[in-house]
Amino acid sequence: MDEVTKVPEYKLFINPNDLKELKRDIWNDEPVPGRLTIEGKRLEIDLSYRGAHIRDLEKKSYQIAFYKPNNFRGSKIIHLNAEYMDPSLIRNKLSFDFFSDIQVLAPRSQHVFLTQNGRPEGVYLEIESVDENFLRRRNLLKGSIFYALDGDANFSLMSELDKETKKSLSLGYERKWGDQKENYYLEEFIFKINTIGKREFEKEIHNFVDVNKYLRWIAGVIFTSNYDGFVHNYSLYRNGETGLFEVLPWDYDATWGRDVNGKTMEADYVPIDGFNTLTARILDVNHFRKQYVNLLKEIMSQQFTLDYMVPRVELLLQLIRPYVLRDPYKNKEIEQFDKEMDVIKEYIIGRRNYLKRMMVSLE
Template sequence: MDEGANIPQYKLFINPFDLKELKRDIWIDDPIPAQLKVDGKRLEIDISYRGSHIRDFSKKSYQISFYKPNMFKGSKQIHLNAEYKDPSIIRNKLSFDFFSELGVLSPQSQHVLLTLNGKFEGVYLEIESVDQHFLKRRNLPTGSIFYAVDGDANFSLMSDLDKEIKKSLELGYERKFGPATEDFFLQEFIIKINTIPVPEFEKEIPKYVDVDKYLRWIAGIIFTANYDGFVHNYALYRNRETKLFEVIPWDYDATWGRDVNGKVMEANYVPIEGFNTLTARLLNVESFRRKYRNLLEDIMKKQFTLEFMIPRAEKLLQLIRPYVLQDPYKKQNIDQFDQELEVISNYIKERRNYLQRKLAKLN
């Protein structure tokens, strides 16, 4: 494999006995010890598989925790995503970068080349972990972080999974950072979303959530068309200074015209008004709805255009193409990879047409 001129090379070494243990049961989360060589530095790490259904794929995704030293470049933990179902391998990064352009807190990401015990495993996407170090790197106030782990993170009192009243208001969430006392604020937030009377909602809800940033997050979902984005695929951060919640996107490979299975997705698949309880209640308020519509129109003039997005997508595709040709899991599909710029381009055109027609619904 050629050295990547502009792509970091991550050399992973796992004792064959430990590697056998890792492969024995892909559903076990217990990490195994390993070494990672980056930029000439040899790092002691713990490694495990990551994800749910993606563990079944031949190209595995990994979670890495730094052990010695216990931090590397300001991170305690990173994620290496195989992006197996995305023929372009760029959709997650394209989405995170897009969210950042919209003013939404988003993980940083970069493509890397991974070898395991000397064998090239292909092009991966390294994604920053959303944790206390994520906040520290951005000079943000400390606070709690909750991961939305399943569809019950729908901002509702009703379960999205079994359509019954939730037995716990924390269903769908896992606290990643912050003391247990922070659970109370999450519970209070869910209750307030569902019980503030309509006449008081406009004045009261901004005491719990940063409405502007929430609407920007919703706009990001609408433009990238992440079907699961409203009830899953996000983290909640409660800023300890402002006392407000804001949302951080996560897992955006099923976007820009392809679904979770990598199939072409219709441009009208994700509705302009979204779907979760908080979004529905916000868009029921005329001032919030008008702000949302203005935001969508502004983004459609500036960021969600072929002129803005296609050069960014093309640059990423050109960067990784020489290594996709050598990727043992992707090289046989290079023809499809080469068509992805057109797929993304067609999606943007069709999605713009759909949204233009639907903007009147937000009057």
């Protein structure tokens, strides 16, 4: 566990006219120019708001695209998340780090303190963009990346939104990286998930998805309790070497005992067997289900414990606390911030108890 002792300070400058244009329509994705200074280095950028419902919040989240120079530290794009609905401001990072610890591909992230035109904007989470540079850093450039945009990314032939057969099997996804032909592999994958016979499924599914990695991803969703994790908050990566799909986490602030509105979430709210078509079919196979249960037991004995998680939570909370006091949107909630360790601890205890009970039904 790497110990970081200081939060980097990012200085953002936007021309007042451009700032006015940015605020005029928060749903407009067209960027405005700006300048971001990091450790004394001035970077010319394009900037836009990011997110769906979070754009309505007082503290905005941003997408930053570098254009002079056209990349910084190997990235063309970074995301600055306000983490406004999370009283701890650490759940997203805590989740990404947890996924990495259980050997699931996940974005890297770090907390930063942002100022805009000389005024403090507060604590933000800088998140690595899942794109070609994400793959390049990991020597995985061959392949493709799809973003799950909405509930239609449910691995089903049926639209979650329209309640009818999908007009396209790539509905709910946006291709972020890869050639047009990669859409064919995605559509074939979804078609096969829904049409392979029960007897053939155990063998045939290995031609389309890395089952071992998929089970690890399910486990990550289950331990963190991301309610939207099965049908929305993820990216798909097709490994160009193996030809198999893997799933990556995204947007994990509503986790570790709090929901998307920042309210307390019951430890049994997200079911142990998830709720998308691919997960249901995989866990319907005895061999895969036993493998999944053994994986849950392994992680519960190693990473998903108070001994393992509490020091990581403490480190993050202690790191950002002085900066939360400078955050104009969060400093009045410092009392709640200081209680978040107990909320997360209670969640871990409750979730462990729930999972232990439910594993019996899966065995």
